Amino acid sequence: MTRTWQITDVTEAAGARIAAARLAAACGVPALERSRLAATLGAQLRLCLTKGGAWRLTLTTGPADGAGAESGEYVLHAVVTPSPDAAAAGEPPWRVTVPCPEPAPESAAGTAADDAAGLAEALLGADEDTALVLERLSEQEDLVEFHREELHQTNQGVVALHAELDAAGRAQREAFAAERKARTEAENARRRLTFLADASAVLTASLDHHEIVRRLPELLVPEYAASVDVWLFEQDDGTAGPAHPAAAVVAARTGRPQYAAPHPGGLPGVQDQPPSALDPERPALCIPLPTRQAPLGVVTLSPPGERWDPDDAVMLVELTRRASIAIDHAQRYQHNRDIAETLQRALLTDLPSPAGLGLAARYLPATHGLNIGGDWYDAFRQPDGGVITVVGDVTGHGLRAAVMMSQLRTALRAYAVDGGSPGRLLTRLHTFLHHLQPDLFATAVIARFHPDEPTLTWAAAGHPPPVLRTPDGRVRILDDKPGAMLGIPLQQEIADHSVPLAPGSTLALYTDGLVERRAQGIDPGIERLAEALGSFATPRLESDLEGSADELLRPLLSDSERDDDVCLLLCHLRGPA
Known part of the structure; x- marks a missing residue:
């Protein structure tokens, strides 16, 4: 249409x-x-x-x-x-x-x-359409306003989200930076603690304070110090020595670490001082070597760079404290060792020179600990003309064992004045030790020589057996049944044993430190001793018993480390001239 x-x-x-x-x-x-x-x-x-x-x-x-x-x-x-x-x-x-x-x-x-009616009707119809359009337009405007508000809220949310993401990113970056810093600090702390532990082990391993003073600069240079000077007060003998910084003198007087430099060091626990007149441009950290009474000296260090890290300075102060303890212990040990050696020499008396009997003794202290123990040897005459020779060993080590050994030796000499065979003397020593020191024990072997008797009488209490070399070079281990250890809570009568003794014979009395080794036991050592004693010629024993004693010890003590004292007594019955 x-x-x-x-x-x-x-x-x-x-x-x-x-x-x-x-x-x-x-x-x-x-x-x-x-x-x-x-x-x-x-x-x-x-x-x-x-x-x-x-x-x-x-x-x-x-x-x-x-x-x-x-x-x-x-x-x-x-x-x-x-x-x-x-x-x-x-x-x-x-x-x-x-x-x-x-x-x-x-x-x-x-x-x-x-016509007018038609136009009016058309106008009203158009107004209705316009009203409907306006209503729809209003709805659309409301919808647009709603969406605009939603968009605004969304934009606000997006802005807030971006702000939160930015804050989260910033916090994450800060956390990463803090973690890296903490990891670095932890690694540095671990490095310092490892060095401190290793250095402490090195310093405390020695009992020679001169060695400790020598090792200290080797440990610190060049990582933690450019130079190290150790000033020990006991080394000052009144003669002119090297000059020390004023800060070192202050550290010695106050007992506190001092830092001398043109600028403050800011080191924890360290007092700042003016720069040293000896070298004004060079910083110096002066740390005293503390003890309970007074400082032993002062350690003066110069930094490996411009200055020290505060944590490194704390570590250096702690290491110096440990070095001071090691030096103090070493000096005390040296002092006690000197006392022990003096006491030991006083306890080991000179041997007699009876007619027809040669005697040679050797005593070697253990290489660990104080050079004093419970091993002893002795030889003396009885009123009837017999000669008593004895080697003993008190359990334990140190001053207490040495004092007990001295008491046993004195008691044995007193009992021997009244006479008595070796077994009888050991029985009386057993009773004496049990009542005097119930918690201490001892072993001993006694041999008796008499010029009018062609026999050797001996007795042992828990001690290694004597070794006898006959004039023809044959060797016999006198392992007849011994008594139990001296001092144990047991009543016992220790028996005597006798063996024929011809001129030219040699008897070896010794302690277990000579023949016993942890990995091998004692029997192989006794066999080695018997073999070594049998290798000597009778003329050599007659002419040089002292040299023979040294030569006998040499193959048996080839190892330089000894865990126990060593005692040897050689008794040689001289033949006719």
Whole structure:
């Protein structure tokens, strides 16, 4: 269906617009689309009237292009073209197409109403459409405002999220930096503690304070100090020595670490002093060597760089304290060792020189601990002309064992004055020790020589057996049943044993330190002693018993470390001249 309107003035244009709106309403075009069509068509018609001339509006309704009527798809075409004789002839037509839900009825008005009632009705209809459009527009504005608010809130959330992410990133970076710093500090602390432990082990391993003083600079240079000077007060003998910084003197007087430099060091627990007059440009850290009474000296260090790290300075103060303890212990040990050696020499008396009997003794202290123990040897005459020789060993080590050994030796000499065989003397020593020191024990072997008797009488109490070399070079281990250790809570009568003794015979009495080794036991050592004693020739023993004693010890003590004292007493019965 096609309808055409001629338009030359505004009244015809208004009528054509009204007719197009009515046709669109008849075709079921929604009010919003209908209003859009009317507004668009009205704007175009106003433009045409402005240009002048005659114009033609053509409205066509029908099925959509390519679709049949049975498809239910319809459209409304509006075309505005100029008349052939108009001034705007040749201008391209204006077109608009609107989908229609239903076809245009045949009763749809073909002409626009030109009466007042029709125009009023059309105006009211247009107002209804406009009101509907405005309502829809208001809804859209509300929807737009709602979405704008949502967008604003979303933007605020995004901004807040970005702020939170930025804060989280900054916190993460700070956490990473703190973690790296903590890891670095922990690694440095571990390095310092490891060095402190290793250096302490080195310093405390020696009991020679001169060695400790020598090792201290080797440990600190060059990582923790460029130079180290150890000033021990006991080394000052009144002679002029090297000059020391004033800060070292202050450290010695106050017992507190001092730092002398042109600028404050800021070291914890260290007092700042003016720079040293000896070297004003060189910082010096002066740390006293503390003890309970007074400092032993002062350690003066110069930094490996411009200055020390505060934690390094704390470590250096602690290491110096440990070095002071090691030096103090070493000096005390040296002092006690000197006392022990003096006491030991006083306890080991000179041997007698009885006619027809040669005696040679050797005593070697253990290489660990104080050089004093419970091993002893002795030889003395009895009133009847016999000679008692004894080697004993008090359990334990140190001053207590040495004092007990001295008491046993004195008691043995006192008992021997009244006479008595070796077994009887050991029995009396057993009773004496048990009542005097119930928690101390001892072993001993006693051999008795008498110029009028061609026999050797001996007895042992828990002691290694004597070794006898006969003049023909044969060696016999006198391992007859011995008594139990002296001092154990047991009543015992220690038996005597006798063996023929020819001139030229040699008897070896000894302690277990000579023959016993932890990995081998005592029996292999006794066999080695017997073999070594048998290797000597009788003339050598006759002429040089002292040298023979030294030569006998040499193969048996090839190892330099001894865990126990060593005592050896050689008794050689001289042959006829």
